[in-house]
Amino acid sequence: MLAQLRPAFVMIVLFTVLTGLVYPLAITGIAQLAFSEKANGSMIERGGMVVGSSLIGQSFASDRYFHGRPSATSAPDPADATKTIDAPYNAANSSGSNLGPTSMKLLDRVNAAVEAELDAGRIDIVAADAVTASASGLDPHISPQFALAQVPAVAKARKLPEDRVRALVDAHAEQRLAALIGEPRVNVLLLNLALDELR
Template sequence: MLRHLRPALVLLTGLTLVTGLAYPLAMTGIAGALFPAQAQGSLVRDQDGTLIGSALIGQTFASERYFHGRPSATVAPDPADPAKTVPAPYNAANSGGANLGPTNPALIERVKADLATLGAENPADPVPQDLVTTSGSGLDPDVSPEAALFQVPRVAKARGLSEESLRALVAGQVQEPSLGILGERRVNVLALNRALDLGPMPARQAR
């Protein structure tokens, strides 16, 4: 019996050490050496070193002076009743979509309200789809170039800037599909808003 078990135990131990310990440690070390920023979560820091977010996770910008991301349907436990949940946009600990069907009254009312608000901000252009729809993860940090450009009139008015200068800023933040074919053209909202604050513009206000 032992003669038959020994090879299996040796193989199990060897594979556990190689694939469960050595390989993960080696890949972690290589990733940290070659791609240190990405390995640490693609963190974004302000000029003084203050952590302001991650390039991989969206965040809420409520001020009219900033570009807004797409809606997020993530939730968190209700502090008053842990058995219930409350909205918590871009909650990285609980990513996910709303799972509401296209005929759900709550979804229809929310989209209608968002369309009315956005339409009042910029009645000259149609509202881009990604400004009223959530992503599957609820953490999407990007919007389409069209969604960013749609918000230019509001941000320009709030900051007292020309729309032409903001359109140029948006154009400079557009990321092309990876390798030219993977994904779509996009704008990272945090990077765009950071560029707003770092440029020759009025001082930052609270988000």
């Protein structure tokens, strides 16, 4: 019996060391060498403080800033742990809403978001990403269409010429990778930080 247990024990120890220590350390080392900034979360610092990550969206409520797309993330309800409550941009609970195209809750939420955007005067043409959440609920990007639609409201709130704010959006627009992969996009946090640096 010992002859049968010994190889099994050796294999468990060997694969525990290989897959539990060697492989993770090797991948971490490669990531640190090849993609150090991304491996460390793409943190953005201003004045010696971390203000966010270029990979995770944040909520901006002031009219002085560009707004990201809605977030469908949630958190445990403090009153009842068996339920959840809306918690936009909750990075600890990345998730979409899982509401389908026939869901009345989704339709009501989208209609309310459209009305809120139109009433706030931030936009006059509603881009799809202005009223729909991303799959993760933490998307840091918006479409150039949504960003440009917000230019008049942001310029008015900051008392800046619209063409200057529009130029800032154009400067921060990222194009498709190799003109094929992905969609044109604007990182909201980076755009808002650049907006704060305008004189």
